[in-house]
Amino acid sequence: MRCNAAALAVVLALPGAAAAAAPLDELGSHQGQVVYVDFWASWCTPCRQAFPWLQAMHESYALRGLSIVAVDVDANRADGERFLKRFHPGFEVRFDPSGSLARQFKLEGMPCSVLIDRRGNVRFTHIGFSDKDRITYERQLRELLDEP
Amino acid sequence: MRAQTLIGALLAGASLMNAACSPLGVRPWQRETLAREEMQLNAEPLDRAIDDHLYFSKEAAAGGRSFAGGGCGCN
Secondary structure, three states, X not given: OOOOHHHHHHHHHOOEOOOOOOOOOHHHHHOOOEEEEEEEOOOOHXXXXXXXXXXXXXXXXXXXXXXXXXXXOOOXXXXXXXXXXXXXXXXXXXXXXXXXXXXXXXXXXXXXXXXXXXXXXXXXXXXXXXXXXXXXXXXXXXXXXXXX | OHHHHHHHHHHHHHHHHHHHHXXXXXXXXXXXXXXXXXXXXXXXXXXXXXXXXXXXHHHOOOOOOOOOOOOOOOO
C-alpha cells in the first residue's frame, strides 16, 4: 500500500459526515499533524471493535497533534450513518461508497489503517484489529507524536 | 510463416482469456454480503469450534474452512 500527502488530500476531499465535516481549509489544518486514516465498514466486526479504541486515542492524543480520519467504505452510506449513531465518534468521518479510495490504497483486508507522520510520510500500515494490536498501534502513535 | 502466425494468434488468444479472469474476485471492502451471518458455511460458531477441535486432534491440521471474523479477511 502506498500513500503520501497527496493521497491524504484525496481522503480529505471525500464527503464528510454532516456533524463532523471539517471546514474548507481542512488539509491545512492537518499539516504538521500525525494522521491516522482508518478504513472501516458497518458490517466488519473488527472495525466495530476498533471504534472505541479510536475514540480513546482521539481523546488522549488529539491535543498532542493526532488527527483521526475514519473512511467508511459501506456501499450504502445509510448503513455507515446508522453505525455512527451508535458510536458518536469525536473524530472526522469520510465516506467512500464507491470504494475508489479503497482501490487506490489497495486495501488487503478490513479494517485497514495508515499512519502518516508530521511530514506527510506513511510510516505504518495495519490490516485487521484485535486486542493484542492495541498496544502496538498505540506505541506507534506515540512514536510519531514524539517526533518534532 | 503461417504456423508462426497461428502460434502468435493462439498466444494472443490465451493471454486475452487470462486477462478476462483478472477482474474476478471480491475485494476486502466489498464483502458486505459475504460477511452476513446467513452466508457463513456454518452459522453455529460453537458447533464449528467443536468440529474444528475434533478435526485438529485427529488430523493435526487446522484451517481452510472459511474466513474468520465475519468475512473481513483480516483475522
